Amino acid sequence: MTKPHILVVGGAGYIGSHMVLDLLRADYPVVTLDNLSRGHRSLTPGGEFVAGDMGNPADLESVFQQYPIKAVMHFAAHSQVGESVEQPLMYYRNNVANTVTLLEAMQQAGVHHFIFSSSAAVYGEPEKTPITEDHPCAPTNPYGTTKLTVEHMLQDVSQVTDLNYCSLR
Numbered sequence: 001m002t003k004p005h006i007l008v009v010g011g012a013g014y015i016g017s018h019m020v021l022d023l024l025r026a027d028y029p030v031v032t033l034d035n036l037s038r039g040h041r042s043l044t045p046g047g048e049f050v051a052g053d054m055g056n057p058a059d060l061e062s063v064f065q066q067y068p069i070k071a072v073m074h075f076a077a078h079s080q081v082g083e084s085v086e087q088p089l090m091y092y093r094n095n096v097a098n099t100v101t102l103l104e105a106m107q108q109a110g111v112h113h114f115i116f117s118s119s120a121a122v123y124g125e126p127e128k129t130p131i132t133e134d135h136p137c138a139p140t141n142p143y144g145t146t147k148l149t150v151e152h153m154l155q156d157v158s159q160v161t162d163l164n165y166c167s168l169r
């Protein structure tokens with residue numbers, strides 16, 4: 001049986017490119033969407049590559065029309081704590097607002113499966129280690145807050161739509 005197409009957003013970055021490699025090794029047809037703002041085209045190990053921005057609805061619509069995507073894995077974010085303190089709006093724009101655009105495009109395209117690359121930064125200063133999944137979340141910088149905000153958004157959206165998601169911390 002043919003495996004479903006997976007869209008890897010941010011697949012030209014550090015973690016996303018390894019995810020693309022794993023998916024290809026497992027015989028999944030993979031499409032990478034990346035704006036190359038922080039990634040490198042040469043890192044993407046194969047599959048289809050689309051140069052585009054997850055904050056641009058037209059780029060997303062075009063990808064969902066062109067390929068029969070069944071699930072989205074989201075690794076596209078700004079992820080430097082210090083930079084997030086200096087430029088919080090840039091972080092809220094890319095990590096939160098652009099994720100809203102991605103989820104809207106998925107809804108329009110009827111794609112219901114979503115894996116979100118969150119971060120252990122959602123926990124803030126740990127009260128105990130090792131940190132368990134039910135540890136309280138109290139991010140201490142805008143980067144962590146943007147990740148937790150998206151987690152809350154996913155929970156809210158999944159209550160009232162067919163969205164099926166998980167967050168990787």
Ligand SMILES: NC(=O)c1ccc[n+]([C@@H]2O[C@H](COP(=O)([O-])OP(=O)(O)OC[C@H]3O[C@@H](n4cnc5c(N)ncnc54)[C@H](O)[C@@H]3O)[C@@H](O)[C@H]2O)c1
Binds near residue numbers: 013074094
């Ligand atoms: N690297 C880590 O140790 C680590 C730890 C925890 C969580 N994470 C999370 O994993 C994800 C990937 O991190 P990484 O280290 O691979 O970062 P990275 O910067 O190497 O990769 C991010 C990729 O996303 C792309 N991108 C960013 N904004 C985009 C947009 N608007 N449209 C399209 N592409 C866009 C960049 O060009 C880049 O290729 C992030 O969400 C990050 O928060 C990373």
